[in-house]
Amino acid sequence: MKYDTNSVGGIDANDNIPFDRCVNVLGWNSSRFDIALLWDALDCELWTMGVPIGDLNNSKSITVTNKNSHMKLQFIDAENLFGPLALKACVKDYEDKSEHKDVFPYEIINSKNWNEVLVKTEPFEYEDFKSQLKGGYSITKAEYDQYLIDFKRFTNRLEYLKYYNTNDTEIMAKPLMNLIDTFEQFNIDVLHYISIASCAYATKHYSTYFPSKFILESDKQQYYSDFDINADYSNPNPQAKPFVPSAGYWKNKCYHYKQLDYKAGRETEKNVTADDYDYFKRLLETSVSSICSAKFTYDNPPSLDRQDIELLHTKDNCLPACVSCNIAHANRDPKIASLHIKMRQYAIKNNLPMTISHE
């Protein structure tokens, strides 16, 4: 490969200007088969293999860098972008329904017979398409008829194979372009992400800041512009089922608290025990969160919040609080904790992604 460092897209550039030259190379299901070829061909003096994303058996992406030009080639398995499905199904879902994927009986040729088999001028027999990889199944009669029609355009099996290889790669391009265009309207570059799930997640974040891209009527609405730290955002779902602690649940909790206190070097003799079940069942059923006043539901389970953090998990030292509030509350300034809790509730109420995880 040659790379002209003096001119990039008509703009003069030289090695002093940092410029990430990266070319994406896409393959279908390439993580399982083609990566091995890369190690063979590109793990050499001229190229450096990067660390694959994913694992060695299933590399979602791997970047190789040319040692002289610092040019990068990023190999991406396009199947990850669409989800686990056959290329044929992908073309059907993401593109023109009438497009057909060609067929070729891979399993009939091997390194010994390919020369003799491929020079033949007659098409393969229907039986030749039976595939051990696909559990002995063959292609459909309709696919075979289409193959016979296509084959007429070629002088022999080798010429058909060349066409097949090119076409088998090209049919991937249109679905990819469709996917890239779909996310482009949200300023998301599909090839910077590793899966369609991560693209969707990025879109969700984008929707928080540019809601008008998604709901045209809400042109002027900006989330968080009406956020009020003194407002009550608790209990976003009034239909949520109230939390009822079971004896097993309570026993687990007691064990967990005992472990916590033990690890922190606190005496655990006076800790709450499984025998206090009735007391706490009544307490949890009749009270709301001592921190945010939310009701306890299966979406918002309770925990015991120690009032004096120097002291143990005892009956006297604990008040019920949401698990999430308890975490936000821990060792923090009460005002910052309160802001965290309100923002979390606001996000749940408005179905927004939660972008804040730390102070």
Ligand SMILES: [Zn+2]
């Ligand atoms: Zn709470």
